[in-house]
Amino acid sequence: MTRTRPPMPASRTGITDVRNRPKTSWAGLWFIAPFLGFYLLFVVWPSVVGLGYSFTDRSLAGGPVSFVGLDNWVESLSDPYMWSALWNTLLFTLLSVPTMVILALALALLTDHARRLGWFLRFSFFAPFVLSVAVMTLIWAWMYNPTLGLFNSVLESLGLSGIEWLHNESTAMISVVIATAWWQVGFNYLLYLAAMQSIPDDVYEAASLDGASAWQKIRRITLPLLSRTTGLITILQLIGSLRVFEQIYLMTEGGPNFATRTIIQYIYDSGFVGLRIGTASAMAYVFMALIIVASIAQFRFFSRKEQ
Amino acid sequence: MRTRRSPSRPSALPTTRGPGRRAVLGGAMAAAGMAATGCGANARSTSGQLRLSEWNLFTGGDGLRLLEMHRQYQEAHPEIDLRASTFDWGSPFYTKVAMGAAGGRGADVATAHVSRLESLAPGQLLDPIDPAALAEFGIDDTVVLPEAWDECFFDGQLYAVPLDTHLLVQYYNLDVCRQAGVLGPDDRLIATSGSDEFLDMLEAIRDVTGSLALSIDTALPWPVFWTFYRQQDGELVLGEDGQFEMDDDKALTAMELMYRLSGEGLAPRHSAEMDTAANVSNGAAGLMFHGNWEIPTLEETGVDFSVTRFPDLFGNHRTRGDSHCYVLPHQRDRDPEVTRASLEYIASMLKSSLTWAGGGHIPAYQPVAESEEFDALHPQSEYRGAVEDIVFEPEGWFSGSAGRLQDELNGPLSTLHTGTQTPEEVLTDVKERLRALLQIPAPV
Numbered sequence: 001m002t003r004t005r006p007p008m009p010a011s012r013t014g015i016t017d018v019r020n021r022p023k024t025s026w027a028g029l030w031f032i033a034p035f036l037g038f039y040l041l042f043v044v045w046p047s048v049v050g051l052g053y054s055f056t057d058r059s060l061a062g063g064p065v066s067f068v069g070l071d072n073w074v075e076s077l078s079d080p081y082m083w084s085a086l087w088n089t090l091l092f093t094l095l096s097v098p099t100m101v102i103l104a105l106a107l108a109l110l111t112d113h114a115r116r117l118g119w120f121l122r123f124s125f126f127a128p129f130v131l132s133v134a135v136m137t138l139i140w141a142w143m144y145n146p147t148l149g150l151f152n153s154v155l156e157s158l159g160l161s162g163i164e165w166l167h168n169e170s171t172a173m174i175s176v177v178i179a180t181a182w183w184q185v186g187f188n189y190l191l192y193l194a195a196m197q198s199i200p201d202d203v204y205e206a207a208s209l210d211g212a213s214a215w216q217k218i219r220r221i222t223l224p225l226l227s228r229t230t231g232l233i234t235i236l237q238l239i240g241s242l243r244v245f246e247q248i249y250l251m252t253e254g255g256p257n258f259a260t261r262t263i264i265q266y267i268y269d270s271g272f273v274g275l276r277i278g279t280a281s282a283m284a285y286v287f288m289a290l291i292i293v294a295s296i297a298q299f300r301f302f303s304r305k306e307q
Numbered sequence: 308m309r310t311r312r313s314p315s316r317p318s319a320l321p322t323t324r325g326p327g328r329r330a331v332l333g334g335a336m337a338a339a340g341m342a343a344t345g346c347g348a349n350a351r352s353t354s355g356q357l358r359l360s361e362w363n364l365f366t367g368g369d370g371l372r373l374l375e376m377h378r379q380y381q382e383a384h385p386e387i388d389l390r391a392s393t394f395d396w397g398s399p400f401y402t403k404v405a406m407g408a409a410g411g412r413g414a415d416v417a418t419a420h421v422s423r424l425e426s427l428a429p430g431q432l433l434d435p436i437d438p439a440a441l442a443e444f445g446i447d448d449t450v451v452l453p454e455a456w457d458e459c460f461f462d463g464q465l466y467a468v469p470l471d472t473h474l475l476v477q478y479y480n481l482d483v484c485r486q487a488g489v490l491g492p493d494d495r496l497i498a499t500s501g502s503d504e505f506l507d508m509l510e511a512i513r514d515v516t517g518s519l520a521l522s523i524d525t526a527l528p529w530p531v532f533w534t535f536y537r538q539q540d541g542e543l544v545l546g547e548d549g550q551f552e553m554d555d556d557k558a559l560t561a562m563e564l565m566y567r568l569s570g571e572g573l574a575p576r577h578s579a580e581m582d583t584a585a586n587v588s589n590g591a592a593g594l595m596f597h598g599n600w601e602i603p604t605l606e607e608t609g610v611d612f613s614v615t616r617f618p619d620l621f622g623n624h625r626t627r628g629d630s631h632c633y634v635l636p637h638q639r640d641r642d643p644e645v646t647r648a649s650l651e652y653i654a655s656m657l658k659s660s661l662t663w664a665g666g667g668h669i670p671a672y673q674p675v676a677e678s679e680e681f682d683a684l685h686p687q688s689e690y691r692g693a694v695e696d697i698v699f700e701p702e703g704w705f706s707g708s709a710g711r712l713q714d715e716l717n718g719p720l721s722t723l724h725t726g727t728q729t730p731e732e733v734l735t736d737v738k739e740r741l742r743a744l745l746q747i748p749a750p751v
Contacts, residue, residue, distance in 0.1 A: 057748060062637075063750075169722075275428075279747075
């Protein structure tokens with residue numbers, strides 16, 4: 001507040017007196033209390049309890065619980081299968097983040113330039129996003145089926161040999177990435193499209209008058225003005241990709257020969273199938289540390305670039 | 308994306324008063340209170356029926372038969388309100404049972420595999436069953452298959468009641484096998500002895516199909532491996548701190564046979580879920596190794612097929628098997644009335660297990676298993692004697708159907724079929740995974 005106004009009776013102006021501020025901010029707290037309550041109960045409290053569990057040998061089966069110090073952490077960090085699961089998560093992230101950012105940008109550019117079928121493109125590119133994960137994985141598992149699936153019958157009708165898609169250690173992860181990109185790219189696409197449509201037309205008009213080609217306009221105007229959106233999308237996608245679990249669990253259950261078992265599945269396997277809540281909590285914290293580091297690095301990188 | 312709201316003008320304010328905030332809040336709290344008392348300890352519904360919740364994992368053809376048995380049960384017991392829920396087979400089911408029981412609010416009665424008993428922490432996640440109370444409903448060790456009944460004890464206490472035994476069997480497509488000349492005069496598969504004779508038979512079948520001879524599930528190879536290994540008298544003793552006893556030579560022999568089957572194109576490199584039965588019903592293969600529960604699947608396809616016991620590859624017909632059983636998940640406040648109803652429910656299921664046998668399982672309840680009606684079931688009668696050849700899973704908290712042992716070993720074993728690892732590499736991998744599992748302190 002830079003201006004000061006003469007005091008007026010609040011009843012006349014409808015404006016709250018400055019001196020009443022503290023009261024109103026308490027009222028605000030009541031409004032967020034329902035959210036805060038659930039947040040504390042279902043996010044903060046379990047996180048704290050989980051950290052506590054990671055220092056115990058707590059089992060899902062119950063029984064006496066004893067403090068085991070750093071045993072779970074040592075076990076997790078020296079477990080080669082945890083590291084290979086972590087690598088699978090990183091591999092999925094490395095493959096999916098660039099794909100889903102660049103693809104979203106390309107689709108948004110296409111839609112932005114389409115004069116006639118814009119509504120149709122918007123609908124087609126975004127529609128898969130509304131499917132539930134179970135539906136998406138059913139569709140793709142059928143299309144990927146090596147003997148009965150769509151892809152291989154197309155390949156074979158073209159005289160090519162079929163690919164084993166989800167059933168081969170070297171192609172399974174890529175197949176999952178392709179299916180995920182089809183399913184999830186719509187959200188990034190929508191963010192890009194919205195950002196593109198908020199770029200004022202006069203910038204482009206000025207560039208046209210200066211004789212800029214279409215490609216130059218994209219490179220020199222669209223992309224620089226989208227950099228904030230790109231940063232946002234990349235961060236969201238990075239976090240989303242690191243958390244990958246459902247579609248892989250439904251499509252391959254982590255196979256073949258664990259080529260697609262992600263860290264979250266390994267945590268699930270240890271905690272819920274193997275009943276070892278203590279170790280699973282320790283692994284979950286190792287993984288959380290990784291996500292936090294990645295997010296901070298990403299955030300630093302993009303905020304510095306903007307300056 | 309962001310929408311900006313204009314501040315509401317005075318005229319937009321409602322002029323008529325709806326229910327006030329306090330009234331709404333009060334109503335909501337009253338409703339919440341009613342909901343809270345609704346899930347209280349009283350298992351009787353308003354109509355006086357006793358509510359009995361049952362959880363099972365039968366999602367296949369056997370699930371339909373269970374529904375039929377439940378329908379009969381419900382008709383005979385109008386005083387019971389049976390609430391049965393089917394969950395996805397395997398880990399999704401077991402994690403729910405474990406978590407429900409860990410909170411002391413498990414279902415009243417649930418199905419399980421006998422091989423998973425130890426992993427379900429009898430005494431912690433499972434409540435013991437009083438044999439005397441069960442005997443009141445006509446179920447005791449005299450009427451249940453002894454091999455299965457003995458598996459249900461833990462620390463001298465009864466924790467499960469077996470419903471059936473189920474096992475790996477050999478299916479054969481009659482048309483394909485007839486053309487290949489591997490059927491005897493009675494239209495039954497000619498018995499082979501030893502792996503060489505069996506492989507010769509597969510060659511003859513492949514000459515007819517032009518593609519495969521034997522259909523197997525390559526994604527879940529553990530049961531076949533265990534069968535091959537146990538037919539050679541291979542022992543697997545799981546100790547502690549990474550220690551175990553395994554016969555490397557016999558394991559390697561078993562793995563080499565699996566490797567050879569897919570390597571020579573007699574068995575598929577990839578086959579999972581519905582592909583496996585489809586391969587034998589559409590004639591791409593003549594034989595199939597699979598659990599007896601695939602009988603309804605093949606019956607539905609209309610293919611002309613029969614079933615026989617697992618072939619003698621290493622001197623006997625031993626075959627990997629397990630039992631479905633009923634257990635009582637742990638409840639903090641166990642209602643004796645509900646427990647009695649649960650035992651009566653279990654007894655009725657066992658007694659009506661002729662319906663169950665239609666799904667291919669061999670009833671554990673002997674009066675049904677020895678009845679003429681069961682004997683008349685075809686192809687079940689072709690392998691009923693195989694019960695004597697059943698080998699159960701190795702002992703351990705992580706073994707059993709859909710347990711961690713299978714989860715961890717199916718991965719490397721499946722590479723024998725895909726051909727990405729040699730049997731020697733798979734053996735090393737399997738032993739490393741076993742060692743890692745055994746280094747884990749048991750959570751039960």
